[in-house]
Amino acid sequence: MRTFVFLIIVLISGAFAGTIHGVVNFVIVEPYLDQAIGIENQNLFASGEEKDTPEFWVEYEGYRVWQKSGQILAGTILGTSIGALFGIIFALSRNSLPGNNDVKKAVVLSGIMWFTLFLIPFLKYPANPPTVGDPETVILRSILYLSFIAISGFGALAFYKLSKKFQNNRKLVVLIGYGVFISVAFFAMPENPDEITAPMDLVNEFRIVSFLGVTSFWVSIGLILGFFWNRLGPHKETTTSYN
Amino acid sequence: MQINISKSGIPIFAIVLLAIVFVFGLFFVGYDQGHIFSIVLGEQAFEDLYIHELTHDMRHAAGFPCH
Ligand SMILES: [Zn+2]
Numbered sequence: 001m002r003t004f005v006f007l008i009i010v011l012i013s014g015a016f017a018g019t020i021h022g023v024v025n026f027v028i029v030e031p032y033l034d035q036a037i038g039i040e041n042q043n044l045f046a047s048g049e050e051k052d053t054p055e056f057w058v059e060y061e062g063y064r065v066w067q068k069s070g071q072i073l074a075g076t077i078l079g080t081s082i083g084a085l086f087g088i089i090f091a092l093s094r095n096s097l098p099g100n101n102d103v104k105k106a107v108v109l110s111g112i113m114w115f116t117l118f119l120i121p122f123l124k125y126p127a128n129p130p131t132v133g134d135p136e137t138v139i140l141r142s143i144l145y146l147s148f149i150a151i152s153g154f155g156a157l158a159f160y161k162l163s164k165k166f167q168n169n170r171k172l173v174v175l176i177g178y179g180v181f182i183s184v185a186f187f188a189m190p191e192n193p194d195e196i197t198a199p200m201d202l203v204n205e206f207r208i209v210s211f212l213g214v215t216s217f218w219v220s221i222g223l224i225l226g227f228f229w230n231r232l233g234p235h236k237e238t239t240t241s242y243n
Numbered sequence: 244m245q246i247n248i249s250k251s252g253i254p255i256f257a258i259v260l261l262a263i264v265f266v267f268g269l270f271f272v273g274y275d276q277g278h279i280f281s282i283v284l285g286e287q288a289f290e291d292l293y294i295h296e297l298t299h300d301m302r303h304a305a306g307f308p309c310h
Contacts, residue, residue: 001252001253001254003253003254006257011264030300033300033304063296066296070297070298077271078298080264081266081272082268085261085262085265087261091252118306122306127305130309131310135310142273142307209304213304213305214306
């Protein structure tokens, strides 16, 4: 394997796909974040915690600008991070993935990872706009969310490994095995403890745009890494000498 | 000369490097509450929450638990 080429294309693909995610969020998610934070500010005024003064708004604008501009940068960093994981798994599973070129293989893998690491956890613990979460429970919620992602990901991996022991119906073994396993986990895991006090319309619309944003990342990462892999073939050099 | 490579052809150090990028990036965007800057800034970092504020909107948008 041409390791340097491999590392570079993995990191660049992740950064690229993450930046797309950030830009998509900037356009479609930010309006909902503004709305939610607007409600939050009104609650602060109503409870007397903050006063509706020019000073308040100066400070508010100050950190909102920082937060908004962070959306795209954070997208690039998060994308590079998730892209690194994607790169590892793609390199390890490439020979078993269906498809006659690397774009198809990478898109298949990104679809599988989108499903197990994002969609299933999202259905259990959907994204929430500001004002919904109770700061007191953030550690608990983080542990629940991350555990469920790990359970789903390692579950899928375990059933894939297990299916190799079977002569035929391998796909069916994975699908049924993972399906039963994740359904049990889905109902066994505790619910998000927070009560939603924000308007439900806002929360639902926020979830839709959040879903679209993350999905744009997974589509991009598969296409971009697949494209680079096809062009540059980082696996080539050593596979010939090794086999 | 024998070159030791794993079956898939991906060297261990490349996997380790990418795994570090993965863990660090995920922590940075999803979970930091001042921890990273506290290495240089000390306790003050937990008050300032620069990274939290910077990654705050993505935290919500990407489904990480927040406030
Ligand atoms: Zn928040």
